[in-house]
Amino acid sequence: MNATQIDQVRRFNRAVTARVGVLHDHYLGRERPIGEARLLWEVGEEGRDVRRLRERLGLDSGYVSRLLRRLEADGLVTVEPQHDDRRVRTVRLTDAGRAERAMLDARSDDLAGSLLAPLNSAQRARLVAAMAEVERLLTAGTVTFDAVDPDHPDARECLRSYVTELHERFDTGFDPARTLLPDPGELRPPRGLFLVARLHGEPVGCGGLKMPSDAPAEIKRMWVAPGARGLGLGRRFLAELEARAAEHGRDLLRLDTNRDLTAAIGLYHSYGFTEVPAFNDEPYAHHWFEKRVAAPPRQ
Amino acid sequence: MNATQIDQVRRFNRAVTARVGVLHDHYLGRERPIGEARLLWEVGEEGRDVRRLRERLGLDSGYVSRLLRRLEADGLVTVEPQHDDRRVRTVRLTDAGRAERAMLDARSDDLAGSLLAPLNSAQRARLVAAMAEVERLLTAGTVTFDAVDPDHPDARECLRSYVTELHERFDTGFDPARTLLPDPGELRPPRGLFLVARLHGEPVGCGGLKMPSDAPAEIKRMWVAPGARGLGLGRRFLAELEARAAEHGRDLLRLDTNRDLTAAIGLYHSYGFTEVPAFNDEPYAHHWFEKRVAAPPRQ
DNA sequence: CCGGTTTCCTGACTAAAGTCAGAGAATGAA
DNA sequence: TTCATTCTCTGACTTTAGTCAGGAAACCGG
Incomplete structure (x- = not known):
């Protein structure tokens, strides 16, 4: 600034x-x-x-x-x-x-x-577009990221929506019991953490970080509410989780994802993740990514 | 809208x-x-x-x-x-x-x-850019265009600045007495008109329209104050003057300009003027333009 | 130097916006 | 049942943000 x-x-x-x-x-x-x-x-x-x-x-x-x-x-x-x-x-x-x-x-x-x-019509279009951008970013600025227990009502609400959405979007459906993370304890200190994003107090997204002692840190259960998409929250989740991993002395961040989540795959690429061979047997995953942990990009 | x-x-x-x-x-x-x-x-x-x-x-x-x-x-x-x-x-x-x-x-x-x-630094940059755009266009929206007499103090102030600026910018200098429009009567009804643009009551630009009975309408003395550039006022002057010419039943608009006024030349091109052979003997002109008068572009 | 105008001031108002201290009814926990 | 708490309401008050009418001093044009 x-x-x-x-x-x-x-x-x-x-x-x-x-x-x-x-x-x-x-x-x-x-x-x-x-x-x-x-x-x-x-x-x-x-x-x-x-x-x-x-x-x-x-x-x-x-x-x-x-x-x-x-x-x-x-x-x-x-x-x-x-x-x-x-x-x-x-x-x-x-x-x-x-x-x-x-x-x-x-x-x-x-x-x-x-x-x-x-204004003439070209100017109007530009003004409206710029206003949309200002509104989006001012709104994005009021979103808070708080670490909560995965059992917190807001966390549960997000996770429920996450599961529902994946079930609808994956052509195979989605059963959380079949994934590699049936136990929320892995996303709770000291083994990990769980963030909830809130806008005007309402939960609008979540993201978990698994930090096993014998393996690199891993992002799990990242989700942004449909109504809050386009605010750059996905990117901010990545940044927040990366910063948290850095605070815990981790130097490598991993995640896996499904081929149907094209927007997420694009985000991971643009954020600096590179695709790597499968590092786990997650049944719903088609792509695996990793990224060297950097100092947080925020001042 | x-x-x-x-x-x-x-x-x-x-x-x-x-x-x-x-x-x-x-x-x-x-x-x-x-x-x-x-x-x-x-x-x-x-x-x-x-x-x-x-x-x-x-x-x-x-x-x-x-x-x-x-x-x-x-x-x-x-x-x-x-x-x-x-x-x-x-x-x-x-x-x-x-x-x-x-x-x-x-x-x-x-x-x-x-x-x-x-916000992170990329978002900041985008927010600031969008804010600048909104500010510019909101400000531009408060500019008014009024027909005044060329002897009105605001008109005189603009014309003085116009002459001073041309004198500084033309490598030959600029002497208004040598131009083809020494007589402000040509920019006064019924032979023509003169517009002043005002921002918060302060004059920030001017533009004259000469409408001789025996020749096409001609734009003269168009100028925008340095502090008000980038608000699209040049384009709006052209639109206002074109609309005025249309109201007076004119179907052709002409203007001439100097080779040192590159921004203006770009504006004329982008607004739809096409370069034509010299239609007068204006000593300071290097380029001559004309445009078919259209219905005003504003709703 | 006289009458009209401009500039700023004062006094007397008003409306809006809000604060604070209780009062009274309904609820919930022990 | 009782006692503390919650929720809304009322009355009494204050501050802020003005408006309006008129008056004194200074200025200006003839």
């Missing part, structure tokens, strides 16, 4: 807050204070508990309560106790509320349109 | 306000209200007139006055009458003010850094 980059980011921040931020408030809160508008928006089509609303907007409970009273008085929402826990109250939109929310939605479209309107 | 684009812009807006917007306020206004912080920032190292501050922040004069009193009471700024017009008052930072501003500066750097920090 250098001064030129910092400078560009700051220019970006200025331009965006000036253009998007100001317009946002201007478009959103015309006859309704922004606080109420944001709340109305967060209630959503489905309705939402007061507690969740407070969390998502980061507001004081008294304040939210007051905002709700005002929306209720205007006939935009109803607030009713939940059935199973009557302390918790659920907010739902009325028809009028739905209509007002739809109007806010339309205004958001207008705002988006007003950013594109002055 | 289609629904997919609108949608992408909205996702971008959400991601950016969530990440940049929130962090911005959090970083900037810690012990000082954002209003004061923004004002302190706008005063700048050099100091600035109260009037300018009001304009730039778009605030009520009474409000600015009150903010200034508070900053003054905290010993961060001094406010003194200007020498030549003692109604106008100039705000200047004290040493303490300079220190506080430097701290805000450092925080802005931190904010920028916090966006880049979680």
Whole structure:
């Protein structure tokens, strides 16, 4: 990270807050204070508990309560106790509320349109593409990688999805009991470790590292949720796992994979893995890779 | 502009306000209200007139006055009458003010850094490049093109800069009196028109269209300020002028240019002009172009 | 030097956004 | 059953961010 980059980011921040931020408030809160508008928006089509609303907007409970009273008085929402826990109250939109929310939605479209309107179609395409890239990378930046026990609920959720996906994608199907890693103990310290990637607190991927004392370190069970693909998480998993292996004094990283996972194979190649002869009898593997462990690429 | 684009812009807006917007306020206004912080920032190292501050922040004069009193009471700024017009008052930072501003500066750097920090260096480079693109295009979107009289102060300012620049760039120098357009009346309705491009109210470019009754329309005096280059303004001038010519029922557009203006020559080619034999005796011209007038490319 | 204009200031407001300290009902654990 | 906890609400308060009307001083053109 250098001064030129910092400078560009700051220019970006200025331009965006000036253009998007100001317009946002201007478009959103015309006859309704922004606080109420944001709340109305967060209630959503489905309705939402007061507690969740407070969390998502980061507001004081008294304040939210007051905002709700005002929306209720205007006939935009109803607030009713939940059935199973009557302390918790659920907010739902009325028809009028739905209509007002739809109007806010339309205004958001207008705002988006007003950013594109002055540009010609080639410029629009470039702006939209660049915005997609910024959004992707800003989002990617909020993903955290935490070492957890393979029995942690988030880990189990990822592993379940991993198995389901492989079963669908392999033309032979996939039965985890037949693989070389039926025992999650191998992915738990001190014999290994297991990472979960989280976006806004939700698990969006996992990756295990097996570090047997008598063999090179090996990456297992790496998976990224479909909704989080394209954020470069696969590459970051490799980097994180490689860094972890380096911390444990390992100098060689191995992995095997199935011929149906073409995107993964491409990733391994581009990350610096080289294909080697089979180093195990994994029944689902068609390709075997290894890579010398480098110092982590992050500063 | 289609629904997919609108949608992408909205996702971008959400991601950016969530990440940049929130962090911005959090970083900037810690012990000082954002209003004061923004004002302190706008005063700048050099100091600035109260009037300018009001304009730039778009605030009520009474409000600015009150903010200034508070900053003054905290010993961060001094406010003194200007020498030549003692109604106008100039705000200047004290040493303490300079220190506080430097701290805000450092925080802005931190904010920028916090966006880049979680990414690896390849991702950083891509994020910064995409941000630069977004910034450029958002900025370009705020540029307005207005028809003005060639004697309007903004037009004169652009024309002065135009002449100065050509004089510096042509190896022969440039004397406007020797060109084929010594008379600005040709760029004034009904015989022609003159456009000024403005960014945040400041003139950043100009372009004239000569529409003689007995000859094709001709583009003259097109210029973009050095600070505004790379925003695609040259192309937009051509588009605007072409659209104007079309509105006046013209079907052919001409222009001539000097061999030293290589970027302009490239632009004319890429915009669809084709080089033709000399159609006038302009002493500074080496290349002559023409283009069939099309319907304007914007929706 | 006079009347109109500009520039900045003050005083009196307002609305929005939020904080804080309890109160009261519902729940869960012992 | 009791006691602590959770969840939401109310009342009383503050700060921030402004708006509006008018007034004093300085300037400018005739």
